[in-house]
Amino acid sequence: MLDADFFRRWMTATAALVDREAERLTALDSPIGDADHGSNLQRGFTAVRTALEKEAPDTPGATLTLAGRVLISTVGGASGPLYGTLLRRTGKALGDAPEVGEDQLAEALRAGVDGVMTLGGAAPGDKTMVDALMPAVDALGDGFAAARAAAEEGAVATTPLQARKGRASYLGERSIGHQDPGATSSALLIAALAEVAEA
Amino acid sequence: MSEERLVGIVLVSHSADVAASVAELAKGLAGGTTSVPVAPAGGRPGGGLGTSAELVSAAAASVDRGAGVAVLTDLGSAVLTVKALLAEGDELPDNTRLVDAPFVEGAVAAVVTAATGAGLDAVEAAAVEAYGYRKT
Numbered sequence: 512m513l514d515a516d517f518f519r520r521w522m523t524a525t526a527a528l529v530d531r532e533a534e535r536l537t538a539l540d541s542p543i544g545d546a547d548h549g550s551n552l553q554r555g556f557t558a559v560r561t562a563l564e565k566e567a568p569d570t571p572g573a574t575l576t577l578a579g580r581v582l583i584s585t586v587g588g589a590s591g592p593l594y595g596t597l598l599r600r601t602g603k604a605l606g607d608a609p610e611v612g613e614d615q616l617a618e619a620l621r622a623g624v625d626g627v628m629t630l631g632g633a634a635p636g637d638k639t640m641v642d643a644l645m646p647a648v649d650a651l652g653d654g655f656a657a658a659r660a661a662a663e664e665g666a667v668a669t670t671p672l673q674a675r676k677g678r679a680s681y682l683g684e685r686s687i688g689h690q691d692p693g694a695t696s697s698a699l700l701i702a703a704l705a706e707v708a709e710a
Numbered sequence: 711m712s713e714e715r716l717v718g719i720v721l722v723s724h725s726a727d728v729a730a731s732v733a734e735l736a737k738g739l740a741g742g743t744t745s746v747p748v749a750p751a752g753g754r755p756g757g758g759l760g761t762s763a764e765l766v767s768a769a770a771a772s773v774d775r776g777a778g779v780a781v782l783t784d785l786g787s788a789v790l791t792v793k794a795l796l797a798e799g800d801e802l803p804d805n806t807r808l809v810d811a812p813f814v815e816g817a818v819a820a821v822v823t824a825a826t827g828a829g830l831d832a833v834e835a836a837a838v839e840a841y842g843y844r845k846t
Contacts, residue, residue, distance in 0.1 A: 547760075583794050587760035589787040592794035599798075630793055678786060 512610035517707060518574040519563045524703035526556035532699055540692040543679040547588055548692040555586040555594065571611050575602030589677060590693060593627055593640060594700075600626035617651040624648055637675040638686065642668065643697035655705040662701035666694040717824040717833045718747040718773025721817055722766055722783040722792060724759045726752035732814055736821040746824045747773035761787040763794075767801050774803035778830030780820050781806060782837060784813045805830060811837035 529536070529552045537549030559578045568574045579599030582591050601623030605611050611619075624644045633639040643665040650661035667690060674686035677693075719736070723729040729752025737744055749769035754760040770779050779802070783789045792808045795801040807830060809816065816837035823836035 545759075551760075580798070583791065583798070584763040587754045587758075587762060587787070589790050591761075591763070591787065592790035596794055596797070630790060630797075 512612060513571060513616060514610045515567075515569050515571055515574050518571045519567075520707045520710075521704050522556070522559050522563055522574070522578050524707050525700050526560045528699045528703050528706075529553055529556045529696065532696075536692050536696055539690055539695055543674065543682055543686050543689045544692055545588075545678060548590060548696065551586045551588040551590055552594070552696055555582045555591060558582075558585040570605075570607050570609055571616075572602045572605035572607055575599065575605065578602070589631075590696070593631055593693070596626045596630045597623040597640075597644070599623075613651070613655075617648060620644075620651065621648050631676060633676045636672060638669045638672040638679065638691045638694070639674075639676050640691075640693040640697040642666070642672070642691065643694040643701070647697075647701045655708040659698075659702050659705035662698040666690060666698040669694045715777045716746050716775055716827065717777045717820075717830050718749070718770070718775055718779040719817065719820050719824060719833075720766065720769045720773060720779060720781045721748065721750050721752075721813070722761065722769075722781060722788045723750070723752040723813065724761060724784055724786070724788060726750070726757070728752055728784070728813075732817050735814070736817040739818050740821045740825045744821065744825045746821050747775060748821055749773045761791040763791050763801070766791060766795060770802045770806055774806075778805040778807065778833075779803055780809045780824070780830060780833050780837065782809050782811055782813055782816050782820060807834060809834045809837045812840050815840035815843060 533549035533553045540546050540548035559581045562581045568577050575598045579595040583595030601619045604619035604622040633641050635645050643662040646665040647658040647662035650657040669691035674680045679686045721729045721733050729750030733748045733750040749772050751765040751769035754762050781792050819840045820833050820837040823833045
């Protein structure tokens with residue numbers, strides 16, 4: 512079973528991965544975005560880490576809900592409300608149980624991804640976060656390692672796609688050939704989950 | 711008619727200058743002396759381009775006179791931030807609405823309409839209708 516501390520460690524591990532990969536995320540965001548994805552997420556997850564240490568929510572649901580709210584208020588770019596909605600919806604779907612099972616987490620994450628799709632209007636194949644998150648959620652039934660691999664494959668598979676959402680969509684065909692920064696950071700979020708689950 | 715019943719308008723842009731200038735433009739075109747509460751929420755708190763949930767919440771609270779608040783945005787994170795705040799439930803005043811309108815023209819239409827004492831539905835309708843003003 513997964514408790515509040517597991518979810519806090521997931522967020523902390525995400526913050527560490529985002530720190531490590533911030534330059535790469537920003538570099539990916541340069542040709543097709545506004546070159547701030549790495550620094551925006553760094554600011555957001557650093558704030559999440561601080562807030563979780565300070566408030567120490569005692570359930571998985573409250574942990575993710577707080578993380579989501581902090582992202583919405585601190586990121587400053589579209590990834591704030593998108594990641595914020597992902598975590599908040601996932602947290603709300605987990606309810607107030609002190610511990611949750613892997614099946615519940617998979618189900619809750621699906622609700623979170625649905626929330627992202629509703630908020631941003633993106634569908635699979637639009638070259639967005641959804642292209643990493645959806646395969647990860649689908650693979651979660653086969654374990655955390657499978658979810659991580661599916662998210663990474665999903666992120667890489669955005670390269671040949673043409674962006675249909677966000678600023679990159681203004682570039683039309685010129686968005687083809689670049690890996691999507693949001694799908695890449697989404698793969699980091701899932702990689703952090705697998706890392707914590709395997710620890 | 712009492713001033714406190716006017717609909718409030720919040721203008722959310724990635725740029726603090728754009729939000730403030732559009733607010734000034736809309737109030738100017740509404741007659742200059744209008745008492746419609748209009749608040750810009752542009753850029754990030756420390757400067758720089760982006761959207762700040764805190765500035766949006768503060769702006770909405772500052773223009774709430776109990777008659778509803780119409781929020782107009784430019785694009786991208788501005789739209790998504792307002793939608794996420796509305797979904798949160800307690801971050802914005804009751805009866806706050808994201809209005810789907812062109813930023814500049816919609817802001818002018820919204821402020822002019824709000825200045826007549828019209829309600830939130832009419833303010834929203836006027837702003838949305840601004841999409842229909844063809845220029846060629």
